[in-house]
Structure formats: structure tokens, C-alpha cells
Amino acid sequence: MRRRAEGLYDGEIADGWDIGGNANGGYAIALAARAMADAVGRPPLSLTAHYLSPGRPGPVEIDVDVLRSGRRMATVAATMRSPEADVLALLGTFADQTPGGPSAIDGTPPELPPIDECVLAAPPLESGFHHRVRSSLRPVDAGFRAGRPSGSAEIHGWFELPDDQPIDAFGLLMATDAFAPVVFNRSEFPVGWSPTLELTVHVRGVPAPGPLRCRFFSRFIENGMFDESGEIWDSAGALVAHSRQLALVPRG
Amino acid sequence: MRRRAEGLYDGEIADGWDIGGNANGGYAIALAARAMADAVGRPPLSLTAHYLSPGRPGPVEIDVDVLRSGRRMATVAATMRSPEADVLALLGTFADQTPGGPSAIDGTPPELPPIDECVLAAPPLESGFHHRVRSSLRPVDAGFRAGRPSGSAEIHGWFELPDDQPIDAFGLLMATDAFAPVVFNRSEFPVGWSPTLELTVHVRGVPAPGPLRCRFFSRFIENGMFDESGEIWDSAGALVAHSRQLALVPRG
Secondary structure, three states: OOEEOOEEEEEEHHHHHHHHEEEHHHHHHHHHHHHHHHHOOEEEEEEEEOOOOOOEEEEEEEEEEEEEEOOOOEEEEEEEEEEOEEEEEEEEOOOOOOOOOOOOOOOOOOOOHHHHEEEEOOOHHHHHHHHHEEEEEEEEHHHHHHOOOOOOOOOEEEEOHHHOOOOOOOEEEEEEEOOOOOOHHOOOOOOOOEEEEEEEEEOOOOOOOOOOEEEEOOEEEOEEEEEEEEEEOOOOOOEEEEEEEEEOOOOO | EEEOOOOOOEEEEEOOOOOEEEHHHHHHHHHHHHHHHHHOOOOEEEEEEEEEEEOOOEEEEEEEEEEEEEOOEEEEEEEEEEEOEEEEEEEEEEEOOOOOOOOOOOOOOOOOOOHHOOEEEEOOOOHHHHHOOEEEEEHOOOHHHOOOOOOOOOEEEEEEEHHHOOOOOHHHHOOOOOOHHHHHHHHOOOOOOOOEEEEEEEEEEOOOOEEEEEEEOOOOOOOOOOEEEEEEEEEOOEEEEEEEEEEEEOOO
16 A cells, blocks of 8 residues: 555555455455555544445555544545446544543453364465455354354354464454354355445454454344444453444345 | 535524534434435435534535445435534445345344333423434433433433424434433443544334334443444334444543
8 A cells, every 4th residue: 555645545455365356345444444544644443434346456546535634533535446446435533542441341252262173264275365364263153154054143253364463453444354244144045145335343442462352243134134243352351343234135 | 405516415404403502413414314315316224424523503515426326226425514614424325225035133122111101302392402303211211311320321212203204214314313322321421522423324124103212222331432322113113223323431
């Protein structure tokens, strides 16, 4: 990601960040967010992306519009474009985390088996997105891949970057879209294309080192759509990201 | 709201839609959403707003940018400006609801006392936002107004428009921001200004006639911020809107 001019950045959807030829959504969002963050000198705090068309490996341009830049918070809009089409529209508030103050957390990190007893989202030698990040599913949530959906619209698992790279706010954006759609675990739906319309991520903290515990679930499947909420917890037990998306149920 | 030119609308934050002089956020969002919907001929499906500055009664201009307009969905960005300052930045997907398909709902409408046993958010003869919409709180959730917070970061209540006006997608946008911040019911926080940074609403259905049952709650209060999730259920028991916001805890 390179700044070409005020508000204009060049990026590259790298080979190997795709799933079946389409760039992973979280990866594309993280790439755009880096340009937005560069323009205001702050990481993402709340970021919404709407998907306009699938991203393909190759060059992209990110058009960044700083709408407001205050002492603590900045509001930024952006569009990511490939030579063929607009890929993403984004709107977010960017700010550093300010730790402290009263805390009240209703929830706990998901209980997970050790990583080596979980099921890697893709075999380690395969190329593509799941070679670049490691998402490891709780075995009960991975049965959909063998035609045995759990029956519950949820997926729990671990998220890591290769070589123990630390995970920052941009890594958190990737984590929120690094697992399969939770509706794959409901037998009403085929395991097929399930396009996300919109994803919003609240970055709630700076992760402590170590793999992240992730919980994704849907509560409202109706009228051809479903919500998917995500909670990302760090190794110290803190909630560090909270995501929600609206997606279309797969039609097979 | 009147179209002045392609992509440019004139609106008016009417007197009486304010809370202490600032326009209610949901009202301002609904006003902007009407302009966005007019530009693409479809109601909001998923809409995100970031607050740039408080809206005051008076004229506003809404700048609408149609990013993509497909057969079924359209993606639209907008900015609402007053003569003094930018008020709101918005990004959304607009589409008609398409009822049908498999449905799986994990949740039920909140159990509420009859409306006349609930506590109106404002006395009926007062002017201002709560005179134009009727939000009626479950009594246990209204104690914060008398210095007796319930201790639980939640508020349940009824939402209606005056004179039994039907509630459409724009009414749903208003409903998601028509109650007090749920952290008022936690004794750690004063009842004071609690600015919303970002609100995202998923419109999930067309409400059946009658008052709406609303549930708002926060699960993650930390680092000076809190999430607030909202569920809006219609009189037939269907979930018709699902909101989430990120806000700053009040500092007194």
C-alpha cells in the first residue's frame, strides 16, 4: 500500500489471499483500512464495509476522503477500485484505544480445545487465504465440510498469523472474516456462495500476544438473509473486536 | 426533504425533534435515509451512520452518491450538512425486503407490561423528540431517571408513532435510537452526555401494524466505550430491525 497523492493510494491484492479466485473480504478490508489509517495517522476503531464486487488478485486503487479529523477521532470514507470495477465502499471512525475506566463484560472467551486438536480451515500446504492466516475450527463446528452440519449456526475457533506475527487492529479486521459462514452449520442451507453485504467491526482493544479465540454466531435467519456476530478475545481474556455482518443465505 | 438536483437534497431538521436542542440521532438518520432512498427508489436494508457534529433545528443539505445500483440492491453514500457543519456521514445498502425462505430465529420479543403501565420517555405535553414519537419504558428500566438505575445495562420498551401512523423502514431507523443509553442503568456511570460514534441498522422486515416491542442492551463496556445492540419486534412477533452502535460512556 503506497501513497500516490493526497487521498489516493495504490495497493495490490496479492496472490494467495483469495478463496477460489476472490480476495477474502477481511483481507481486502484490512488493505483499505491501512490506507484510511495512513491518511489520519490513527488505527480503525469502528469500520463498516459494503461489498460492491469481488476483488481479484492484482492492483487496486484506494480513494480516501477524510470527513472530519478531531483531536481524538477522525471519520474517513474510502472506495477501493480495481481496473475492472469498484470493489469496496468503506466508512469508519479512526482513533487510538484509550485503556481504562469502568469495565463490565457480559460474556467470556469461548472454551476451545488446544489448537492442535482443532481443524485447520485449509490444509497447511494449500495456497490461498488459509495458507496466509491460520483459522482452526473447533471440531464440532467443522463437520459441515464433510456433510455433517452441527445444526447450530455457530463456529468457534482460533485465529493466528503465520510465524507468530503480532496481531494489530488490521489483523483483527482479517480475523472477523476468516471463518466460514455460520449458516453452513444449519442443514437447511447448502454449503455455497453466501455473499456478505455489509460488515462492521468495532475494534475494542489491542490484543495481547498469542492466538485469538473467536466466536461467530447468527441469531436471525429470515427473508433470505442472516446476521453474523463475531467476538474476538485475546490470550489475556479481553474482548478485542466485536463484529456484525449482514449476508445472503446460500442458494446452492 | 426535496430533491434540488441530481444527488442533492434539501431537508429541514424540524423544531420539536430535538433533545435539549440537539436533533435526535435516529431522526436525523431517517431524514438522510429518505434522500438516499429517493435516489435509488428503494428503502434502506443496512445503513451505517457516523456522527460528525450535533444537528440543530434548521435547514440541512444531503449530498447523495450512488456507488452501485444493481437489479436488487443499491449501495449509497451520503453526507448531511447544516450551514454550520457536517452533521452525519452515511453508507448503506438499499433494497426491498424479499419475504420467504427458511427461517431460524434465536430469540423472542421482550415480555412487556401493557403500554399504559409503562413509563413514557417524556410527559406527553412536553415538546421535543419524545412528543413526536412515543417510547414507553418498562418501569424497572426507567428508575435511572429518579437515581435508581436497575444495575443491568438494558432497556426494554414500546415504540409508536403518534395517531397510529404506520411504521415503515424510516420509522424503524428512528426506533433504534429513541430510547436512553442503556448504560444509564449501570450505577458506575452518571446520567450524562453519551455520544454515539456509529450506528448500524439492519432492516429485517416490514412491520405489521401496531406498536413495536424493543430490547436494547450492552454486553461490552470497556476502555471508555460501550456497544448497544437493539432488537425491534413487530406486533406479529417478527424481528423487523436489528441495530448496533458504538458509543462513549458518559463522563458526567
